[in-house]
Each structure stands twice: as structure tokens, then as C-alpha cells.
Amino acid sequence: MLSANKFILEQTKENVPLNKWQKTINLMSKLYQVPTSFIVQYTDQGYQVVIASQQKENPYPAGSTIPTSTNIFCKKVVESHQLLYVQNATELEEWQTNPEVSDDGFNSYLGMPINWPDGKPFGTICIMDLQKTDYDNNHIELLAEFRSVIEDDLEIIDNYDKMQQIAMVDPLTNIHNRRAFMLLAEQRFKLAKRVELLLGVLFIDADDFKQLNDKYGHDIGDKVLVSIATSIKANIRESDILARIGGDEFACVLQINHAEDLPLIAEKISDHYQQANQQLALPANTISIGSVVAEKNKSLDELICIADQAMYQVKAEKKR
Numbered sequence: 001m002l003s004a005n006k007f008i009l010e011q012t013k014e015n016v017p018l019n020k021w022q023k024t025i026n027l028m029s030k031l032y033q034v035p036t037s038f039i040v041q042y043t044d045q046g047y048q049v050v051i052a053s054q055q056k057e058n059p060y061p062a063g064s065t066i067p068t069s070t071n072i073f074c075k076k077v078v079e080s081h082q083l084l085y086v087q088n089a090t091e092l093e094e095w096q097t098n099p100e101v102s103d104d105g106f107n108s109y110l111g112m113p114i115n116w117p118d119g120k121p122f123g124t125i126c127i128m129d130l131q132k133t134d135y136d137n138n139h140i141e142l143l144a145e146f147r148s149v150i151e152d153d154l155e156i157i158d159n160y161d162k163m164q165q166i167a168m169v170d171p172l173t174n175i176h177n178r179r180a181f182m183l184l185a186e187q188r189f190k191l192a193k194r195v196e197l198l199l200g201v202l203f204i205d206a207d208d209f210k211q212l213n214d215k216y217g218h219d220i221g222d223k224v225l226v227s228i229a230t231s232i233k234a235n236i237r238e239s240d241i242l243a244r245i246g247g248d249e250f251a252c253v254l255q256i257n258h259a260e261d262l263p264l265i266a267e268k269i270s271d272h273y274q275q276a277n278q279q280l281a282l283p284a285n286t287i288s289i290g291s292v293v294a295e296k297n298k299s300l301d302e303l304i305c306i307a308d309q310a311m312y313q314v315k316a317e318k319k320r
């Protein structure tokens, strides 16, 4: 779990997309044609460069830390919560004590605050140039776009951490519970919209499960539920999202290549489940699966509802 008042680089970084951020910062340097671009994090211990553009002229590599008392540009951005554009620092009295100006010869700075989802300051995103510059509104808007990429990632990191705090695993089947599913699936849908991924939703429900419980007992019923979870897991990717969302109900968000993949995956899960029950000497049982391809204009709730209705139709067909 990430602590907001510790440097990200000194914590577990598995959920922080440092490679993506590095590419973003390198691209910023190219677009603005500057020798240095940065993501800087602020904590009580100071200002630390999280990402530095990979240019040989850049004197401040990732990991460099400057004390909070030093008069640097990023300090002013964090303290004022505002954009800072300095066109020509050598002309301004205020910046004569800034070592970036006095020691390293930087003259221009454009930076914006980056915030955590709760509005607390994370740090800054900024560019610096040795030359005097003349940026216009387009340059500022572009920086705001880059900033929103980083803030979106901070939201994902924060959500992930929150989820680790709440119970997100169903203790019987060891897969996600409903609450975790809603959070994770929502995130996956957001991401899919941005990077054009095709997603599908499966809604899976055991047939006549009440009868099975009544006839064989609750313990056997529990084993059957575990068998359903295992069969679904065996036929989806590790990166897909699977959860037990109710007593004998399971839901799944899958990345697919074509819409036609969904019924094929559903069939494979059903076959696997029936064979598994035979092998495990569990009562014969079937499952009904409804599916829907995620359309961009539909919410997660709507998609689950459509997959649920499709599942009921499959079930009704069997009962005819």
C-alpha cells in the first residue's frame, strides 16, 4: 500500500506505471524542445524527481531530492496549488536564490500541480529550459493533458490500494467478491475506452442449486461452488476479472478479440465444469451463462443486467 507522504521511488512500485510515465516525460521534452522535463513528488522530506527526461543535458536524474526549504520552482507550484510559468528567471529577483537558476543556468520553467484523487498535492509536472521561452495557451493546455494522464494513474493506484484495504476476496472460492468486481471492472472499462480494447461480460449461475443443496447438503454445495469458480478460471485469462457476485452467481469481464469468442468461452466453461464435477465425484450439475459484448455507451450495471437477462433465457430454454 502506497503512503502519500513517502517517496514513491522508495516504496513498492508494482502498481506505479513508471515506464509509461517515463515515455510521457520523454515525449514532453521532444514536443516542447526543452532539455529537461520532470515529474516531481513532494513530501515532508522534500521534493524528489520521480521521472526525469532521459537527456544527457538533464542535470537532475530520477531520485534526486531537494529539501523543502530550497527556493525551487516546483516548491512555488506545490505551495500555491497553481500553474507557474517563468519566462525569463534571470530577470526576476525572486529566483536569484534558486540553485536551478544560479547554479545550473536554467532560465525558463513551466509547471503545474499534480494532485492525488483526494485533492492533496502529489507534486508537479514541469519542463525547464536554459533559454528564455515564449509559451502560449496551447503549450499550457498540452501540459494539462499530460498532467491528466498522470492523475488518472494516481486514481488507479489509489483505488487499488483502497481495494486492498477492504475485503475483496470471497473466502469460499478465493476469487473476488462483488464489491471488488464493481471497482475492478469499472476501471477496466475506463481503460478499454481509452485504448480501444474489446471487452465482454459473462453472467454465470448454477442450475437448480437450491435442490442440490437440499439433496446433498451445504458442504457439497460449497464444493460445487468452488468447482464452478475453478472451471471459469481455467478458461479465462489471468488478467480477466472474475468474481462471485451472489450465492450461486458469478460474473466475469474478459478481454476478447471478436464478439463470437464469448459463446465459445461460455461453452468451454460449461463443459469443463461438468467434467470437473465428474472427476471430483461431485453431483452432476449444469450452469447457465449469459454474455454481452461491452458497448461504449453502456454502463457496467447495464451490461451486467443484459448478461443476467441472457443467462435467464438460457436457463428458461433448458426448463422447457
Ligand SMILES: Nc1nc2c(ncn2[C@@H]2O[C@H](COP(=O)(O)OP(=O)(O)OP(=O)(O)O)[C@@H](O)[C@H]2O)c(=O)[nH]1
Pocket: 172, 205, 206, 207, 208, 209, 210, 211, 213, 217, 218, 219, 220, 221, 222, 225, 246, 247, 248, 315
Ligand atoms: N452451499 C451453499 N449454498 C449457497 C451459498 N450461498 C447461497 N447458497 C444457496 O444457493 C441457492 C440458490 O438458489 P436459487 O437462487 O433459488 O437458484 P437455483 O436453485 O439454482 O435455481 P435456478 O437458478 O432457477 O436454477 C439458495 O438455496 C442459497 O441458499 C453458499 O455459500 N453455499
